[in-house]
Amino acid sequence: MRKVMVELGTRSYPIIIGSGIDDEIISFVRTSGYSAHGMIVTDMNVGPLCADDIAALFAAAGVHAEIVTIPAGEPSKSLAQANDLFTRAIELGLDRNSPIIALGGGVVGDLTGFVAASYMRGVPFLQIPTSLLAQVDSSVGGKVAVNHALGKNLIGAFYQPDAVFMDLKLLRTLPKREILSGLGEIIKYGIIYDADFFAWLEGHCVDILALEPAAVTHIIARSCAIKADVVRQDERESGLRRILNFGHTIAHAVEKETGYVRYRHGEAVAIGMAGAAAISVQMGLLSDDDRMRINDLIRAMELPLSAEGVKVDAMHADLFHDKKTVGGRIHWVLAEGIGRVSVHSDVPEEIVRKILLGLSS
Structure with missing residues (x-):
């Protein structure tokens, strides 16, 4: 225990x-x-x-x-x-x-x-x-x-x-798909807070997908510990806690445009993380090598990197109904490297639309 x-x-x-x-x-x-x-x-x-x-x-x-x-x-x-x-x-x-x-x-x-x-x-x-x-x-x-x-x-x-x-x-x-959905959020914790944990996930995909008890206990306990530490420092999301939303701005738009039925939440988060990583590269914050590591881990955990049945204009409009949009400005959580993220409200619309187009299939 x-x-x-x-x-x-x-x-x-x-x-x-x-x-x-x-x-x-x-x-x-x-x-x-x-x-x-x-x-x-x-x-x-x-x-x-x-x-x-x-x-x-x-x-x-x-x-x-x-x-x-x-x-x-x-x-x-x-x-x-x-x-x-x-x-x-x-x-x-x-x-x-x-x-x-x-x-x-x-x-x-x-x-x-x-x-x-x-x-x-x-x-x-x-x-x-x-x-x-x-x-x-x-x-x-x-x-x-x-x-x-x-x-x-x-x-x-x-x-x-x-x-x-x-x-x-x-x-x-649980059905396998529900397990995979949870892995989307677990990958997120490595990206936003713990590069060593991300590397551990990269090296233990087989054990995790097989639900090996020690591996499952570790990923749950470490994920909870990371979230608990973030919540301890910022319970009401006035600052640091925003980093927990990495990938979620796009994810919520994906969910809405597919009626909340095509994708499980963790699957939508995986798509959103791929999008956020791509925006991070476009903004000069993240190396393309790290973006590829993120995408490779998402793929290895059998999660999607693109969304079916979505339209760029509709998704872009959805972004402005997200809780992270304040005063008409979207607060994006973007990666600066594996284990480090920051919040930005200056992402140009053309970059957002370019990435959304790349995510739609």
């Missing part, structure tokens, strides 16, 4: 990583002072696999947690679905000490966190991410949100969980 702390003063919390962590969940819940009733939010894919088992753990710790199942997929990350969960929480009589638990991938985590942050102005929130992507990204750092028709994650809050529990045995239940 590995433990990573997200250090945020009185709001610090642990990330517990391991195979078979039932005792750790029971111990934490038993000593947390929660009310006797809570709510587990899961989806139609994950729920049948493990929701009853998780509810049994909470019952053993003294909390009866009602299981509420939502449709799987990005469309559930909506105000309408959030309202349904608010209604269910009220019907269940949940109070300000009632825990709301996210059991699933990033959609479940973001939606459930938004509900927990808003219900009675904030109730206890626990994350049990079941996908590799959620384990290394959305479950850590306290960004919770729902989507709007005009853009992704535009309605949300910063709301930290009480704890995050990552049971690696759940990864064995």
